[in-house]
Amino acid sequence: KMEDGPVNIREYEEVAKQVLPKMIFDFYNGGAGDEYTLRENMEAYKRIMLRPRILVDVGRIDMSTTLLGYKMQSPIMVAPTGMHKYAHPEGEVATARAAAACNTLMVLSFASSRKIEDVASSCNAVRFYQLYVYQKREVSATLVRRAEEYGFKAILLTVDTPRLGRREKDIKNKFILPQLSNLEGLVSVDVGPKRGSDLEAFASQTLDPSLCWNDIEWLRSITSLPIILKGIITADDAIKAVEMGVSGIVVSNHGARQLDYSPATISVLEEVVKAVSGAVPVLIDGGIRRGTDVFKALALGAKAVLVGRPILFGLAAKGEKGVKSVLKMLQGELELTMALCGTTSINEITRKHVQTEGDRIR
């Protein structure tokens, strides 16, 4: 029957919780420390209200947009998240097919459980690649070259992870690290006697905490792909990034998995957008669960948004079909929001369509 199955992202989360082992669901859904930022990422959206304009002809809604010249059916992209095989045996290949079917852009994680080559050959689509920089620079350089060779169109360098955030659920569950296919033969680490999270042990032996601004030049020297920095949440860093010549910025706190008590991303978006003043596209992720959230982010200046956990919930629930359904759901909700707000294209969504808490005080 048509009406069977989840009707929103919340319900997909419920299904994922039912079908996944606790260790995996907690890994996907958890955050760092007190998980204060995890809640705030979502709550902050609820404090922004919509200001619809009436009597606009909304017979046709066009959600399409472009990023770095690549066309997307909607500004809703797939965020890089690791280890999709824990949700479904097809892993990132299923996710890639769903993203392609929805004409949207997927960012493949450095911690992917499927090979770059397998994802590339799964279907024809524009994709970006997310990078972590390892102490052994050659590991990262090798993967950048492979991604470039296999047609990925941009590198998203994650800049909020000099060390792994403390994720207490993973420690308590003694999280088991699955095989990270792309790192086979490149990294060997000793996870040691089993006391806590394997990921933490792995990350502490691989991630390079000395990564700094100068390394943007290093990255530029090994690839001709555009570089986007993922994990900026202040105007100062955004200005610095533009000065360094990056091609884009993702306002992100890593889905609240890194620094707890960093602000909700939607609460700092406008600050970053103003600082960048149109020099490069500004994207955002963290806590987006509704089409109205997407609309709010666009109204506050985002060029596009990325969703992380909802994709994993869909993948766990129904594989490729589930991811497609999650993307379609968010696209449908955005389209309806645009119609009810009197906006027929992405460009028509402006700052005047939202009311923030700050606006109310003024």
Ligand code: FNR
């Ligand atoms: C992530 N994220 C992430 N980011 C990244 O740059 N590289 C990675 O490998 C991962 N892995 C990862 C795994 C899981 C299970 C989650 C939930 C998240 C962060 C991700 O790209 C994004 O910033 C957040 O997921 C956005 O928040 P929401 O949409 O999950 O609330």
